[in-house]
Each structure stands twice: as C-alpha cells, then as structure tokens.
Amino acid sequence: MTDHQALRRWTELLRARGRGIAWVAPLLLLAGITAVDLNTTERFRIISWIVLVPGIAAAVCGVFATAVFAVLSVLDYVAVDSAWPHRYQAGLPGFILVAFAGLLAILACAVRRNGERRMLHMRDIAETTRRTVLRPLPPGWAGLDHAAVYLAADTEARVGGDFYDIQPGLYGTRVLVGDVQGKGLGAVETAAALLGTFREAGYHERDLATVADRLETRMVRHRRHTVALGRDDGDRFATAVLLGFPPGVPDTVEVVNFGHEPPLAVGPAGVRSLPPGDGLPLGMADLAPGTGPPPTLTVTLAPDETLLITTDGVTEARDAHGRFYDLTDQLARAVNADPHTADPARLVGLVRDSVMRHSRGRLADDTTVFAVRRTSSGPVHPG
Numbered sequence: 001m002t003d004h005q006a007l008r009r010w011t012e013l014l015r016a017r018g019r020g021i022a023w024v025a026p027l028l029l030l031a032g033i034t035a036v037d038l039n040t041t042e043r044f045r046i047i048s049w050i051v052l053v054p055g056i057a058a059a060v061c062g063v064f065a066t067a068v069f070a071v072l073s074v075l076d077y078v079a080v081d082s083a084w085p086h087r088y089q090a091g092l093p094g095f096i097l098v099a100f101a102g103l104l105a106i107l108a109c110a111v112r113r114n115g116e117r118r119m120l121h122m123r124d125i126a127e128t129t130r131r132t133v134l135r136p137l138p139p140g141w142a143g144l145d146h147a148a149v150y151l152a153a154d155t156e157a158r159v160g161g162d163f164y165d166i167q168p169g170l171y172g173t174r175v176l177v178g179d180v181q182g183k184g185l186g187a188v189e190t191a192a193a194l195l196g197t198f199r200e201a202g203y204h205e206r207d208l209a210t211v212a213d214r215l216e217t218r219m220v221r222h223r224r225h226t227v228a229l230g231r232d233d234g235d236r237f238a239t240a241v242l243l244g245f246p247p248g249v250p251d252t253v254e255v256v257n258f259g260h261e262p263p264l265a266v267g268p269a270g271v272r273s274l275p276p277g278d279g280l281p282l283g284m285a286d287l288a289p290g291t292g293p294p295p296t297l298t299v300t301l302a303p304d305e306t307l308l309i310t311t312d313g314v315t316e317a318r319d320a321h322g323r324f325y326d327l328t329d330q331l332a333r334a335v336n337a338d339p340h341t342a343d344p345a346r347l348v349g350l351v352r353d354s355v356m357r358h359s360r361g362r363l364a365d366d367t368t369v370f371a372v373r374r375t376s377s378g379p380v381h382p383g
Contacts, residue, residue, distance in 0.1 A: 026053045026054070033052075034076055050076060053069050054102045057069040057070075061109070074098055081095075133188060141166050142173040144166055145344050147348040148368065148370045149369050151368075161179060162179050165199065167203055170203065175245070179311040181237050215240070237283035240281075240282055241256070241263055255275075255296070256294050256295070259279055259281035265305045266308050267342050274297070277294050306343070306373040307371065313355070314351065316365055320360065348370070
C-alpha cells in the first residue's frame with residue numbers, strides 16, 4: 001500500500017456519512033479519565049493521564065480541534081484536581097505538565113497537517129506529470145482492446161521511467177511499451193522524448209523498422225543534449241517493445257524488441273512467449289555499429305489471443321523468501337481455470353494483484369502491465 005493510499009484509507013475510517021468523527025476518540029478518553037479519577041480513591045489519582053488527550057487529538061484531528069482539546073484538558077484538570085481535598089491535589093506540577101503537553105500537541109498537529117498537505121500537493125504534481133507523459137487511452141482506441149496499470153516503486157513520486165502508448169497512423173496502429181533505465185525526473189524526461197518521437201513516426205512512417213530507427217536516433221540525440229547540459233545521463237538507455245498492427249491482416253502483428261522481455265501471447269489455449277528478437281536497448285546501437293535497428297519479426301496470433309507486456313517490476317518481484325515471481329506459470333494456471341482471463345482488463349488486473357501479493361506490496365522497481373489485442377470492430381481512423 002502506498003503512503004497516499006494509507007492516508008486516504010485512514011481518512012475514510014475517521015469519517016461517517018461524510019462527516020468527520022475523529023474528535024470522538026479524544027473526547028471519550030477525556031471523559032473516561034475524568035470519570036475514573038472522580039470515582040476512585042485518593043490513592044488512585046490518574047488525572048495527569050489527561051496529557052494523552054491532546055496527543056491523541058494531534059494524531060487524528062486538525063489543528064483547531066487539537067487546540068480545543070488542549071484547552072479542555074487544562075480546564076478539566078483544574079476542575080477535577082480542585083474537587084479533591086488540598087492534600088490530595090496534584091497541584092502546579094501537574095498543571096504545567098498538562099499545559100505543556102497541550103502546546104506540544106498543537107505544534108505536532110501543525111507539523112503533521114503541513115506534511116499531509118505537502119504530500120497531497122506532490123501527488124497532484126506527479127499525477128499531472130504522469131497524465132502528460134502517459135496520456136489516457138480511450139476504450140477501443142485505434143481498433144485495439146487494451147488495458148494497462150502503472151505502479152511506481154517510489155510511492156511519493158508515483159511516476160518513473162516506464163512508458164506506453166498506442167498510436168493510430170496512416171499505415172496501421174502502432175504500440176510502444178518500454179522502461180527507461182534509472183529513476184527520477186531524468187527517466188521521466190527520457191520517456192517523454194521517446195513517446196513524442198513515437199507518436200509522430202508511428203503516424204507517418206510506412207515501415208515499422210523506420211519507426212524503430214527514429215526511436216534509436218531520438219534516444220541518442222536526447223542523451224547528447226543532457227550531457228551537454230552537464231547532467232550525468234550519458235549512459236542512459238531504454239528497453240522497449242514496438243508493435244505494429246498492419247491493416248488488412250487481422251491475424252498478424254509485427255514486433256521490434258529493443259532488449260525487452262518478449263511479449264506473452266495469452267489465450268484460452270494457453271500462454272506462449274513471442275521470439276525475443278535479440279535487439280539491443282535503445283541508446284546502445286553504437287555497441288554494434290552498422291547493424292541497424294533490431295529485426296522486425298512477424299507473428300501470427302489467434303483472434304482470441306492477447307499480447308501481454310510487462311516491465312522489470314513484475315519480473316523482479318520477490319516474495320518473503322527471495323523467490324522471483326513466475327509470470328508464465330501464474331498466467332497458465334489462471335487461463336486453465338478460466339479461459340476468459342485472456343481478456344485484457346482481466347489479465348492486467350490478475351497480474352497486478354498477484355504481483356502485489358507475491359511482493360507483499362513492496363515493489364523493487366516501477367511496474368507496468370500492458371495488455372492489447374485487436375477488437376472485432378476493426379481499426380479506427382488515424383488520429
């Protein structure tokens with residue numbers, strides 16, 4: 001569970017019918033301490049425990065409510081302590097303790113609320129960045145039934161170097177899924193550069209190999225620019241899978257693999273891995289000069305088969321004993337139990353949930369799960 005999800009769930013628990021009920025806990029504690037102190041003997045004075053009341057309020061209430069409970073605690077302490085004979089009163093030391101605890105509680109609550117506002121602000125910024133880089137894809141976009149989930153290993157940033165997109169074009173629909181090496185804003189910037197090139201080249205270029213070459217060129221240019229700015233991005237690269245769904249051949253998909261895990265074809269008949277393609281990651285073509293982009297493979301798919309592409313967060317997920325997540329085995333069992341699991345939305349949901357269970361919610365890397373297959377309605381006009 002991410003920090004934001006934990007905060008949201010905690011907030012929901014402290015509300016009833018849309019109204020905040022966090023104040024109930026410190027109020028009950030205040031009443032309980034008062035009642036116990038007044039109904040026990042002078043040998044069992046617990047009124048000083050009232051310092052807990054503003055502390056509890058600071059943890060669950062706002063600054064104003066915490067201040068109110070701090071004042072109530074001081075007044076209640078004075079009233080209850082004064083009700084006892086003088087020789088049994090806690091007196092000034094207890095008063096100072098309660099008053100000082102109230103001030104500390106108010107300060108702690110202010111710090112907590114400021115941290116929550118800062119985290120929510122960062123979440124909004126990260127969400128805006130994510131939606132800018134990973135634009136929303138309409139259902140059935142470009143004649144493809146698709147589903148995707150992105151989980152950032154950095155729970156505060158909620159955005160990283162994984163990327164995906166679908167681009168309809170003049171020569172069919174193209175899909176790009178990839179993972180930029182490294183983390184942080186530099187990885188996000190690289191992903192945005194590659195997606196920008198993909199959206200243009202994927203629309204205009206006839207051959208998928210030309211799109212692949214444009215992506216390699218863009219990666220090299222981007223690295224040169226960041227190095228010229230004095231940044232340490234000169235060795236950054238990206239693994240990716242580029243798919244082409246040519247018009248008029250509904251059972252065919254073209255695949256260019258830039259050093260990524262090969263896609264899995266998942267259908268009611270089972271799970272199979274597509275050929276790896278033996279391509280180098282984007283930005284590493286200079287290691288094999290003169291070879292050009294990775295080869296374009298042509299694969300035949302059954303009408304009910306879905307292509308599943310995942311990033312390192314899935315393959316590197318470990319359980320409590322250090323065992324890696326076995327994606328193929330999990331999918332094979334699920335499809336054998338229910339052939340409808342091959343539906344893209346159900347497939348993505350299955351992988352997301354099983355990876356989170358396997359890793360106990362502790363992802364080692366950003367995780368993208370992307371599933372796609374042709375729709376029966378056929379392609380749409382390029383956009």
